[in-house]
Amino acid sequence: MDGVLRALAVYLVLIVLFRMSGKRTLSQVTTFDFVLLLVVGEATQQALLGEDFSVVHAGIVITTLIGLDRGSDYFAWRFGPYKRATESVPVVLLEDGRLLEDVMAKEHVSQDDILSAARSTRGLERLEQVKYAVLETTGGISVVPRDDIRPH
Amino acid sequence: MGLQVAQHDVFQRREWTAQRIGWATMGLVVVAALAGLLGPGPLSGRTATSVDGLVEVRYQRFGHLEADDLMTVVLAPAAVTGESADVELAEDWLRSVDISGITPEPMEQVATDYGVRLTVATEPGAPVDLQITFRASQIGPIDAGVRFEGRALSFGQFIYP
Numbered sequence: 001m002d003g004v005l006r007a008l009a010v011y012l013v014l015i016v017l018f019r020m021s022g023k024r025t026l027s028q029v030t031t032f033d034f035v036l037l038l039v040v041g042e043a044t045q046q047a048l049l050g051e052d053f054s055v056v057h058a059g060i061v062i063t064t065l066i067g068l069d070r071g072s073d074y075f076a077w078r079f080g081p082y083k084r085a086t087e088s089v090p091v092v093l094l095e096d097g098r099l100l101e102d103v104m105a106k107e108h109v110s111q112d113d114i115l116s117a118a119r120s121t122r123g124l125e126r127l128e129q130v131k132y133a134v135l136e137t138t139g140g141i142s143v144v145p146r147d148d149i150r151p152h
Numbered sequence: 153m154g155l156q157v158a159q160h161d162v163f164q165r166r167e168w169t170a171q172r173i174g175w176a177t178m179g180l181v182v183v184a185a186l187a188g189l190l191g192p193g194p195l196s197g198r199t200a201t202s203v204d205g206l207v208e209v210r211y212q213r214f215g216h217l218e219a220d221d222l223m224t225v226v227l228a229p230a231a232v233t234g235e236s237a238d239v240e241l242a243e244d245w246l247r248s249v250d251i252s253g254i255t256p257e258p259m260e261q262v263a264t265d266y267g268v269r270l271t272v273a274t275e276p277g278a279p280v281d282l283q284i285t286f287r288a289s290q291i292g293p294i295d296a297g298v299r300f301e302g303r304a305l306s307f308g309q310f311i312y313p
Contacts, residue, residue, distance in 0.1 A: 001185060001186050001187070001188050001191070001192060001193030001194070002191070002192060002193075003185060003191070004182055004185050004186045005186075051219065051220055052216050052218075052219035052220070053218060053219070054216035054217045054218060054219055054312060054313060055217075055312075055313050056190055056191060056216055056312035056313060057191065057216050057219065059181075060181065060182070060185040060190060060191070063178050063181045063182060063185075064182050064185070066178065067175075067178045067179060067182050070175060070178070
């Protein structure tokens with residue numbers, strides 16, 4: 001019983017924290033993000049396991065965590081409001097070649113980030129070649145090129 | 153030219169079925185753990201009572217290896233007549249666990265043919281709550297026994313690895 005409740009508590013704390021930190025937090029895992037993840041794991045270990053180091057306890061904790069994630073996934077698929085609450089929504093950053101500065105400021109995305117995504121995913125050279133840029137829920141920026149330069 | 157993709161319909165359907173069975177199993181494991189079938193919990197808590205009802209032992213049916221566990225020996229007020237009470241713990245059980253603490257601290261611990269006799273100071277007519285914290289050091293079923301003035305209670309515990 002202890003293991004299930006501990007896993008539930010840690011899952012809730014983590015989901016609230018990572019949801020608050022925003023879409024971009026772990027979109028590109030930099031070296032420091034990686035270290036941060038390890039430290040978060042280290043910090044939660046004690047809360048998850050307590051003083052019980054038995055295999056069965058670890059199994060219960062892991063099963064609960066994966067089960068919660070699976071259940072959350074299912075609810076997100078089934079119920080729109082739940083999906084929005086836990087996974088956020090995509091947001092348009094650039095529309096018809098026009099940068100939406102206020103949205104970009106809110107999400108802390110710079111023009112360079114959009115250009116970088118345009119180069120790496122579409123091989124585009126200039127901002128004029130971008131029709132849409134969207135910040136996806138996963139934190140990545142997807143780029144739609146203008147029709148006249150879309151490759152055939 | 154079609155899409156070059158390593159699709160395998162039969163395998164994919166089998167995988168979906170297996171996954172759903174897996175999710176159901178995971179749900180059952182979590183429910184069983186919550187209920188106390190895989191370790192301490194509501195269904196795991198048991199009470200053994202002597203025939204005359206004066207001695208009661210509360211313990212967990214299921215425990216985890218090397219994890220903190222608690223056994224409480226309760227003596228009813230009518231059972232406490234003198235300034236001290238002798239509670240004995242069975243040798244088999246003591247071999248399977250490491251005792252980490254006893255509250256109230258016994259005045260004396262004596263090895264007997266039954267196991268170990270704990271003598272605790274008591275107040276005549278007041279109930280005794282002897283709390284024994286321990287960690288199981290052996291996997292599988294272990295036999296436990298508590299004796300108080302000829303009333304012997306024996307019960308089993310199961311320790312998960």
